[in-house]
Amino acid sequence: MKLALVALLALLVTPSAWCDDALDTRLRSLENELRCLVCQNQTLAESNAPLAEDLRKEVRDLATGGKSDDEIRTYLVARYGDFVLYKPPVKSTTYVLWFGPFALLAGGAVAWWMLIRRRSRATGDAATLTESSTTAVARARVLLDE
Amino acid sequence: MKMLRWSLPLAIFLVILGFLFVGLFRDPREVPSPLIDKPAPAFALTQLHQPERTLTTADMRGQVWLLNVWASWCVSCRVEHPLLVELAKANIVPVIGLAYKDKRDDGLAWLKTNGDPYKLSIVDQDGRVGIDFGVYGVPETFVIDKAGVIRYKQIGPLTADALKQTILPLVRELQRS
Numbered sequence: 001m002k003l004a005l006v007a008l009l010a011l012l013v014t015p016s017a018w019c020d021d022a023l024d025t026r027l028r029s030l031e032n033e034l035r036c037l038v039c040q041n042q043t044l045a046e047s048n049a050p051l052a053e054d055l056r057k058e059v060r061d062l063a064t065g066g067k068s069d070d071e072i073r074t075y076l077v078a079r080y081g082d083f084v085l086y087k088p089p090v091k092s093t094t095y096v097l098w099f100g101p102f103a104l105l106a107g108g109a110v111a112w113w114m115l116i117r118r119r120s121r122a123t124g125d126a127a128t129l130t131e132s133s134t135t136a137v138a139r140a141r142v143l144l145d146e
Numbered sequence: 147m148k149m150l151r152w153s154l155p156l157a158i159f160l161v162i163l164g165f166l167f168v169g170l171f172r173d174p175r176e177v178p179s180p181l182i183d184k185p186a187p188a189f190a191l192t193q194l195h196q197p198e199r200t201l202t203t204a205d206m207r208g209q210v211w212l213l214n215v216w217a218s219w220c221v222s223c224r225v226e227h228p229l230l231v232e233l234a235k236a237n238i239v240p241v242i243g244l245a246y247k248d249k250r251d252d253g254l255a256w257l258k259t260n261g262d263p264y265k266l267s268i269v270d271q272d273g274r275v276g277i278d279f280g281v282y283g284v285p286e287t288f289v290i291d292k293a294g295v296i297r298y299k300q301i302g303p304l305t306a307d308a309l310k311q312t313i314l315p316l317v318r319e320l321q322r323s
Contacts, residue, residue, distance in 0.1 A: 040175070
């Protein structure tokens with residue numbers, strides 16, 4: 001009898017606890033990619049600012065109300081701008097931000113390649129030069145021996 | 147080719163220097179609002195002085211008005227307050243005060259000691275309307291046109307310069323149109 005009661009209780013408790021856990025994990029990951037506008041270098045999850053508290057509550061209400069992560073992001077962007085997102089969206093004004101580093105890397109690689117090619121050509125010249133100088137030394141030795 | 151070797155890195159350096167120099171004079175706290183040129187969010191809030199009456203966005207249709215977000219706990223609100231009192235005396239544009247996350251009694255007492263420049267005051271106790279307006283640093287002031295569209299947002303305390311050079315000219319222009 002007692003065992004049955006415990007089993008029943010466990011059945012009652014577990015699913016809801018599991019649900020809350022799932023929601024909590026989801027909220028935590030969402031809050032970790034949203035910026036608190038009051039203390040700008042902290043995420044919504046880290047910040048103790050009253051606004052961050054309100055926004056965490058707002059995000060939770062939206063999530064329990066059935067809004068998807070994207071809808072919640074859009075909701076916040078409509079009010080506070082792209083700045084609330086730690087990961088900025090890819091659009092025409094952020095192309096330089098997203099692709100600039102790769103362009104720089106490619107430019108650097110091209111410059112490096114050109115430099116190496118020029119240098120190897122230069123050492124090639126130097127090699128022929130030493131070659132001719134060794135023959136010159138040999139010739140000088142021959143002359144001195146005479 | 148020799149020229150390029152020096153001038154290209156120099157040019158890149160100067161561009162970076164230029165960006166950094168401009169950055170010196172910009173305030174990172176002033177995040178441009180996405181609400182500019184968008185309709186002001188709809189609200190219905192109870193008034194500060196008469197809790198039984200409400201004010202809605204629709205009530206302000208047809209006139210240019212300022213929405214000043216303040217709070218009795220906000221220190222820099224004291225800095226801008228004399229300017230608002232002055233502005234109210236000049237009677238150029240109605241200013242609606244929004245007491246943000248404030249207790250009614252605290253707000254009333256604050257207005258009694260510092261002067262009440264507002265045509266009407268409303269209370270946003272839980273900060274819900276503040277979130278809709280994208281408020282993150284009290285005080286903030288919005289310029290809203292006759293059609294109920296937000297045209298400008300001042301983040302932080304009003305200054306005499308901001309009023310004279312930006313807000314009032316904009317208000318006059320909007321009132322004419």
